[in-house]
Amino acid sequence: MTRDLKVPLQALRSEHRYRSRRILEGPQQPEQRIDGRSVLAFCSNDYLGLANHPQVIQALRRGADTYGVGAGAAHLVNGHTRAHHALEDELAAFTGRDRALLFSTGYMANLGVAQALLRRGDRLFEDRLNHASLIDAAMISGARLSRYRHADAGDLARRLGRTVRLDDDRDTLISTDAVFSMDGNLAPLETLASLADTHGCWLMADDAHGIGVLGQQGAGTLEYLGLTQAQVPILMGTLGKALGTSGAFVAGPDDLIETLIQSARTYIYTTAMPAAVAEATRASLHIVQQEPERRRHLRALVEHFRDGVGQLGLELMESTTPIQPIVVGASEKALQWSDALLQQGLLVPAIRPPTVPQGRARLRVTLSATHSRAQVDRLLQALAGLVGTA
Ligand SMILES: *Cc1c(COP(=O)(O)O)cnc(C)c1O
Numbered sequence: 403m404t405r406d407l408k409v410p411l412q413a414l415r416s417e418h419r420y421r422s423r424r425i426l427e428g429p430q431q432p433e434q435r436i437d438g439r440s441v442l443a444f445c446s447n448d449y450l451g452l453a454n455h456p457q458v459i460q461a462l463r464r465g466a467d468t469y470g471v472g473a474g475a476a477h478l479v480n481g482h483t484r485a486h487h488a489l490e491d492e493l494a495a496f497t498g499r500d501r502a503l504l505f506s507t508g509y510m511a512n513l514g515v516a517q518a519l520l521r522r523g524d525r526l527f528e529d530r531l532n533h534a535s536l537i538d539a540a541m542i543s544g545a546r547l548s549r550y551r552h553a554d555a556g557d558l559a560r561r562l563g564r565t566v567r568l569d570d571d572r573d574t575l576i577s578t579d580a581v582f583s584m585d586g587n588l589a590p591l592e593t594l595a596s597l598a599d600t601h602g603c604w605l606m607a608d609d610a611h612g613i614g615v616l617g618q619q620g621a622g623t624l625e626y627l628g629l630t631q632a633q634v635p636i637l638m639g640t641l642g643k644a645l646g647t648s649g650a651f652v653a654g655p656d657d658l659i660e661t662l663i664q665s666a667r668t669y670i671y672t673t674a675m676p677a678a679v680a681e682a683t684r685a686s687l688h689i690v691q692q693e694p695e696r697r698r699h700l701r702a703l704v705e706h707f708r709d710g711v712g713q714l715g716l717e718l719m720e721s722t723t724p725i726q727p728i729v730v731g732a733s734e735k736a737l738q739w740s741d742a743l744l745q746q747g748l749l750v751p752a753i754r755p756p757t758v759p760q761g762r763a764r765l766r767v768t769l770s771a772t773h774s775r776a777q778v779d780r781l782l783q784a785l786a787g788l789v790g791t792a
Contacts (some may be wrong), residue, residue, distance in 0.1 A: 461681045
């Protein structure tokens with residue numbers, strides 16, 4: 403006996419939670435053609451505009467000329483090329499960590515860390531708004547999961563105080579998004595680092611949305627907050643967002659990296675990312691470091707957008723990152739506004755419960771260094787029109 407899959411699918415439809423894909427024709431850039439219409443998109447994670455950068459594309463081509471397309475094997479067999487190795491060294495230097503290790507996706511990196519470090523009965527503390535991949539990592543690790551209130555180090559401290567004994571033989575990991583993907587705010591990492599130190603825990607930061615964007619060099623949230631490897635020993639960064647390519651890395655102390663190589667199943671039992679993607683990422687890493695003006699322009703856009711939205715009397719979140727959600731409240735209203743914007747050629751997704759709390763549905767706007775000020779003004783004008791009709 404198996405259940406009839408039509409029933410739950412129909413239920414999703416009737417709850418307006420059915421999701422479908424739009425078809426994009428062409429590269430990731432502000433002006434796109436999607437589902438046959440031209441739109442100005444405000445939803446990409448390509449924060450620096452590197453996904454379609456000529457030097458990155460050229461590096462990918464050169465990489466394919468040298469290494470072919472597929473890696474053909476896992477890193478531990480014969481899929482680990484000089485290009486992968488060079489990128490790992492460059493990522494370690496970039497983030498100021500001893501070593502870095504490539505994974506094929508951020509999702510797999512998060513699963514791999516938890517599974518390699520934690521055993522059944524160990525403890526894992528996570529922010530309640532952590533990315534789904536960190537939550538799934540808890541399940542695969544077999545550790546006991548405790549989810550503390552969002553960005554609330556006090557709640558974490560109470561939970562640690564109740565459960566963590568320094569003299570037992572259980573290991574403890576605290577893991578958090580560094581930049582929260584639906585809100586754009588930062589985790590209180592300095593306080594988390596001192597809690598981890600006091601209670602003898604590992605601390606992991608998932609900086610998917612900070613790498614490339616935050617910090618003077620673009621090395622992310624930890625650079626921005628001035629946090630060392632001793633304070634935050636486990637850093638996960640993704641390559642598919644601001645770096646514009648694909649894949650992820652974990653950076654940290656030598657013993658951590660060796661442990662992942664020896665025992666992270668999502669590292670061992672999968673084909674290495676194409677070497678050409680590693681070459682393309684080396685090119686984008688170079689641009690991230692050499693062209694701080696991209697981050698400067700992006701910061702100016704964020705400020706301009708926040709000023710404009712504030713003047714309209716709309717509610718923004720506490721975010722200084724390119725993730726700038728506008729809270730509209732009811733799901734229906736978020737959907738209506740998203741649809742109305744699309745009618746005007748502006749692509750801004752509505753994010754609704756259960757992804758965000760009840761009554762906190764929002765338009766999730768993301769900005770990119772490739773947006774112009776005039777394009778942001780177009781969005782502000784359209785929003786002004788919506789406020790006028792509300
Ligand atoms: C996107 C994202 C991931 C997953 O990274 P992929 O490389 O896309 O698998 C993990 N964590 C956070 C916070 C993310 O936003």
